[in-house]
Amino acid sequence: MLKDQFNRIFGTNASVEVVSPGRINVIGEHTDYNEGFVLPAAIDKHGHVAVSKRNDDIISLFAVEFNEKFETSIQEIRPIEGKWTNYILGVADQLIKRNYKIGGFNLIVSGDVPVGAGLSSSAAIECAVCYALDQLFELKISKFDIAKISQLAEHTFPGVQCGIMDQFASVFGRKDHALKLDCRSLQYEEVPLILEGYHIVLLNTNVKHSLASTAYNERRQQCSEGVRMIRAHVRDVLSLRDVTVSMLDKFVTDPVIYKRCRFVVEENERVHKAVEQMKAGNISGLGELMFRSHDGLQKEYEVSCHELDWLVDAVRDNPIVAGARMMGGGFGGCTINIIREGKIDDLLSILSENYERVMGKKLTHYLAETADGTHRLDGPSTLS
């Protein structure tokens, strides 16, 4: 269907059609840019693009959801604050900077990853664009580089200094699995995400705080500051990944920097423990770690918000809910909940009613189904 729309808009056939998924993150928040550990999984909501080559230097884009066309030339690519084109042109810009040979192209973009929900709609689009251009111009980019180029696109055009988690999960995701990713070495383990008798349910606050990207970049700086304080005494500490609580106790004197760093150190430990619990089939043990993760994000890292806290507190003592926490960068978006099958609908209707009454906003929910990573919908489908 996207190919039909492509045809109508550009008057020619698309040669490559790609989808790339959004992601959830079971646990391991704000650890990726500290070279720590994360546990994301790709979900069956996707960024979707179709492309064809042109004979000139024009990049012609069409966004289905905005019903808007945008044209520029390869020589004139630049970021435009707040505009959807950044997720596409940022990737093209990175390819050019790395001397990949691309010419003008037509591209249509669509997607069903909810925007602003903390499900990485932006990474899904970036990775889809990167792989589509790779296929169109036969660039032979590795999977790792597709993730890294897409991450750099996010840094330079939308301007969020994100870690590698979202793009990595989008490219490498595998159905029925979470990825335990070491964000330093980029080695990863596929951990079966089979929660016998439970479902992963995402509850969307429908809040998107505008300070999110500013605060995100500020948290990154605070973590670097903590590392700098410790490095003055312990030379082989390169990131918070290498830090222990006793190092924090000794060398980090600033109370705000201390609590930010302490959260990250403890969150890394929780990722290892969560994987152990998952492998042992201990869902309540996993859930307990998720609640603790939320508490740290709320009180120490301070990236939660009233609506997210309300949703987590609303299910905290409910025996059918194993665990819940805010997910992603924070200040809005979704909570991730592990809820026992059978009674989910009852719980959702009570929660929705109360949330709407207290917050004056709608609560939306999604049952998270895992999915495979970036792939073509047409022709050869393996990303090597």
Ligand code: GLA
């Ligand atoms: C956003 C970023 C990720 C990660 C999370 C927090 O989703 O894009 O790189 O840092 O926030 O864990």
